[in-house]
Amino acid sequence: MARLxxxxxxxxxxxxxxxxxxxxxxxxxxxxxxxxxAVLDGGKRLxxxxxxxxxxxxxxxxxxxxxxxxxxxxxxxxxxxxxxxPCMDNDVLRRGKPTVHVQFGExxxxxxxxxxxxLAFELLxxxxxxxxxxxxxxxxxxLAGAAGSQGMAGGQAIxxxxxxxSLDETQLRRMHRLKTxxxxxxxxxxxxxxxxxxxxxxxxxxxxxxxxxxxxAFQVVDDILDATADSATLGKTAGKDAAAxxxxxxxxxxxxxxxxxxxxxxxxxxxxxDRVPHAPALGPALDTQVLRALARMVVERDY
Amino acid sequence: MARLxxxxxxxxxxxxxxxxxxxxxxxxxxxxxxxxxAVLDGGKRLxxxxxxxxxxxxxxxxxxxxxxxxxxxxxxxxxxxxxxxPCMDNDVLRRGKPTVHVQFGExxxxxxxxxxxxLAFELLxxxxxxxxxxxxxxxxxxLAGAAGSQGMAGGQAIxxxxxxxSLDETQLRRMHRLKTxxxxxxxxxxxxxxxxxxxxxxxxxxxxxxxxxxxxAFQVVDDILDATADSATLGKTAGKDAAAxxxxxxxxxxxxxxxxxxxxxxxxxxxxxDRVPHAPALGPALDTQVLRALARMVVERDY
Numbered sequence: 001m002a003r004l005x006x007x008x009x010x011x012x013x014x015x016x017x018x019x020x021x022x023x024x025x026x027x028x029x030x031x032x033x034x035x036x037x038a039v040l041d042g043g044k045r046l047x048x049x050x051x052x053x054x055x056x057x058x059x060x061x062x063x064x065x066x067x068x069x070x071x072x073x074x075x076x077x078x079x080x081x082x083x084x085x086p087c088m089d090n091d092v093l094r095r096g097k098p099t100v101h102v103q104f105g106e107x108x109x110x111x112x113x114x115x116x117x118x119l120a121f122e123l124l125x126x127x128x129x130x131x132x133x134x135x136x137x138x139x140x141x142x143l144a145g146a147a148g149s150q151g152m153a154g155g156q157a158i159x160x161x162x163x164x165x166s167l168d169e170t171q172l173r174r175m176h177r178l179k180t181x182x183x184x185x186x187x188x189x190x191x192x193x194x195x196x197x198x199x200x201x202x203x204x205x206x207x208x209x210x211x212x213x214x215x216x217a218f219q220v221v222d223d224i225l226d227a228t229a230d231s232a233t234l235g236k237t238a239g240k241d242a243a244a245x246x247x248x249x250x251x252x253x254x255x256x257x258x259x260x261x262x263x264x265x266x267x268x269x270x271x272x273x274d275r276v277p278h279a280p281a282l283g284p285a286l287d288t289q290v291l292r293a294l295a296r297m298v299v300e301r302d303y
Numbered sequence: 304m305a306r307l308x309x310x311x312x313x314x315x316x317x318x319x320x321x322x323x324x325x326x327x328x329x330x331x332x333x334x335x336x337x338x339x340x341a342v343l344d345g346g347k348r349l350x351x352x353x354x355x356x357x358x359x360x361x362x363x364x365x366x367x368x369x370x371x372x373x374x375x376x377x378x379x380x381x382x383x384x385x386x387x388x389p390c391m392d393n394d395v396l397r398r399g400k401p402t403v404h405v406q407f408g409e410x411x412x413x414x415x416x417x418x419x420x421x422l423a424f425e426l427l428x429x430x431x432x433x434x435x436x437x438x439x440x441x442x443x444x445x446l447a448g449a450a451g452s453q454g455m456a457g458g459q460a461i462x463x464x465x466x467x468x469s470l471d472e473t474q475l476r477r478m479h480r481l482k483t484x485x486x487x488x489x490x491x492x493x494x495x496x497x498x499x500x501x502x503x504x505x506x507x508x509x510x511x512x513x514x515x516x517x518x519x520a521f522q523v524v525d526d527i528l529d530a531t532a533d534s535a536t537l538g539k540t541a542g543k544d545a546a547a548x549x550x551x552x553x554x555x556x557x558x559x560x561x562x563x564x565x566x567x568x569x570x571x572x573x574x575x576x577d578r579v580p581h582a583p584a585l586g587p588a589l590d591t592q593v594l595r596a597l598a599r600m601v602v603e604r605d606y
Binding site: 024026027028030031032035078079082085087088105106107108110111113114115117118119121122124125127132133134136137138140141143144145147148149150151153154156157158160161178 | 327329330331333334335338381382385388390391408409410411413414416417418420421422424425427428430435436437439440441443444446447448450451452453454456457459460461463464481
């Protein structure tokens with residue numbers, strides 16, 4: 001983990017600096033403030049780290065990867081802003097601070113979320129010639145697919161419809177695959193899409209499988225933490241899924257089985273990376289050490 | 304106008320068919336229903352017509368233009384869904400039907416809007432090789448800029464902050480330039496961006512100026528209609544700006560001066576098109592007749 005920290009620290013700083021440079025600048029004043037409030041000074045930046053790690057593994061274009069890293073974080077941030085609104089989860093605490101609508105009103109929060117989604121796509125398509133159009137278009141394609149009705153928004157709609165109902169394990173998995181999994185998997189795929197030279201189809205498939213397993217593992221662990229940690233540790237309201245009578249992996253499988261599921265998904269993610277050639281004899285050498293460490297971090301985190 | 308109708312009728316049918324094919328398909332069921340409800344069977348499709356007319360004027364890629372036409376309409380549609388929510392305008396009638404949140408609940412409406420925005424960008428970046436990546440990226444660039452904090456969402460934030468305040472004419476114009484103007488101007492620019500051969504910079508500038516004048520004219524006429532027409536004719540609640548104590552061109556300038564302003568903006572839009580070479584001797588012949596007729600339609604409409 002010390003090695004992962006050494007890798008992450010400068011990259012986290014780079015992402016924070018880029019977000020601060022790009023978010024809410026030149027926006028009408030209260031809108032810009034709300035956008036920055038929603039994005040800056042908080043968040044683990046897991047999705048940006050996945051983008052950067054995947055990009056580095058395939059020899060990606062650094063500027064494209066930084067833009068993709070920030071873009072996927074903006075989609076994540078906007079989804080939290082909208083998710084916290086009274087008509088959705090009605091949550092008042094996020095990342096240890098009052099939620100955006102508590103601070104800026106409901107309309108202000110909704111608009112800030114809307115503007116963050118647009119900005120995510122804007123970041124992916126710089127007009128300065130720094131990133132090849134084919135990479136720009138592919139990044140937009142991946143992000144739009146993961147954010148929309150067949151991805152994150154679709155998962156939230158299923159979530160919304162499931163309150164008070166009983167989902168079986170298959171349905172719960174489908175919901176989370178869309179709601180949180182799609183964007184996490186997309187992070188890995190966006191990183192791979194920054195490659196300057198074509199990436200072999202089987203390597204792309206392995207990275208996609210890694211992302212899918214990681215995405216589901218993330219949600220299982222989230223459910224475990226929601227049931228076991230306190231609000232202060234989480235920086236958000238704990239136990240709210242149970243309070244809202246929402247199905248979770250814990251409510252469905254029990255705590256022990258959920259922990260077992262998380263461990264299995266971690267193993268699956270790591271096994272997918274084993275399919276990526278890491279010695280020159282097997283193809284271009286790709287270093288997947290950071291991706292491995294990130295997967296372990298996701299499953300072993302305690303907040 | 305008969306000639307414009309002959310031009311519009313098949314293109315409206317084409318846009319409706321494309322929207323029906325692309326919107327809310329394969330989405331979780333209630334989300335897909337809400338998306339389709341928000342988009343289909345209503346709307347004048349002014350923005351799509353501007354995209355197609357501009358694209359045809361410059362010899363654009365037909366498939367790219369159709370995608371751009373639908374994408375800009377989705378951004379427009381999502382903004383109406385969010386704008387109608389209780390925390391914003393709290394409106395119950397739109398295009399003669401109950402608004403989306405009346406039909407699908409507030410959370411359902413918010414998610415449908417979010418998913419429509421993502422879908423707009425998804426439409427612009429087909430992965431089938433049918434549209435050149437450079438055109439895809441440029442279309443995303445234009446749409447993201449026009450939709451976000453320095454465009455439509457920014458204008459809505461200014462609008463929100465202006466309720467009950469007095470804006471002067473400059474401030475009102477800035478608000479509308481962002482809130483409705485940006486997307487209308489963007490429609491023209493997206494059409495031009497579908498060009499298969501490079502378009503001269505002065506032609507692009509002329510089209511942009513046309514779009515800007517048209518965009519502002521549209522809003523002035525909207526304000527006039529809000530003050531003079533009834534709800535049945537408009538298909539939405541009339542007089543709501545005055546009721547909400549929102550500044551409008553009519554409240555600021557008076558009805559006659561607002562009408563005068565609309566006429567001047569129409570003249571400005573048409574004058575911009577005069578700068579586009581329309582005879583082969585002056586460059587490639589560009590037919591701006593449809594764009595001219597659309598501008599007249601915008602100013603002379605009664606709903």
